[in-house]
Amino acid sequence: MTIRKTTFLLGLMAALLPVQNLSAKLIMSQKAALKLALPDSVKTEKKxxxxxxxEVSVVQNLARAKVDSTIWTYYEGVDKDGKALGYAYFDRVIVRTMPATIMVAISPEGKVRFAEILTFAEPDDYLPHRRWLELFKDRELNNELKLYGAIRNVTNSSLTSEAVTNSVRRxxxxxxxxxxxxxxxKKVSKMMKKDSKKESRQ
Known part of the structure; x- marks a missing residue:
């Protein structure tokens, strides 16, 4: 093989490697996740x-986590009378250096029904077990919902634990x-500022 051909092949392999590493493992499709999140809905509305x-500042203060986007798509499930039965939100996070997609199903009362990891590009060793994700069930946004609080750290996966917990809070x-x-x-402004200050103090 000539030097020119060898150089070309090595360059091609180097170019392909980042693409392979960026491919995330699909754990659950968005369609399947929405069916789990909003099972009793007569209609699911994309909003x-x-x-x-x-509002970005308020969300960041409440969540104690950074908000990188001002545009968010979410889903609301309603019954035949248009009453909200639940909500589903999606978030893309960076775990160590690679991305993951998180879905959080939220009840009309504002509590977590469940959290699900839909895609995960890090090695499987960093993927938490379902038992750990179940720690988020029925949790609401308060001082207990934090790592080393109600949410324990995953052994050897501190960055995963932090990324998922921050995502749920966000x-x-x-x-x-x-x-x-x-x-x-006026009511919104006062309420959100009050809650934001309360969370910041805790």
Whole structure:
């Protein structure tokens, strides 16, 4: 084999390696996840929330986690009368250096029904067991919902534990902020600022 051909093949292999590493393992499709999150819904509505700068700050303070986007798509399941039965939010996080997709199903009361990892690009050793994900069930956004609080750390997977916990807090805070828009502006402002300060102090 000539030097030119060898160099070409080595370059081609190097170019392909990042693509292979970036491919995330599909654990559950979004369609299947939505069926689990909103099983009794007569209709599932896809919605998009556009956050203002103030709302981003509120969400970050409530979640104690960074919010990188002002545009969020979520799903609301309703019954035949249009009453909300539940919500599903999706988040893309970086675990160590590779991405994962998290879905959180939220009840009308604002509690976690369950959290699910849909895609995971890190090695399987860093993927938490279902028993660990079940720690989020029925949790709401409060001071107990944190790593080393109600959520224990996954052995040898601290970064995964942190990424998923932050994601759940972020999506609960996002949900709370979006739903608060239905109140009067003054009431929303006072309520969100009060909750934000309370979370910051805890």
């Amino acid at each position: 998009t929330a556009y956050l203002s700068e103030d 999506l609960l805070a996002l949900h709370k902020t979006i739903l608060s828009r239905s109140s009067t502006p």
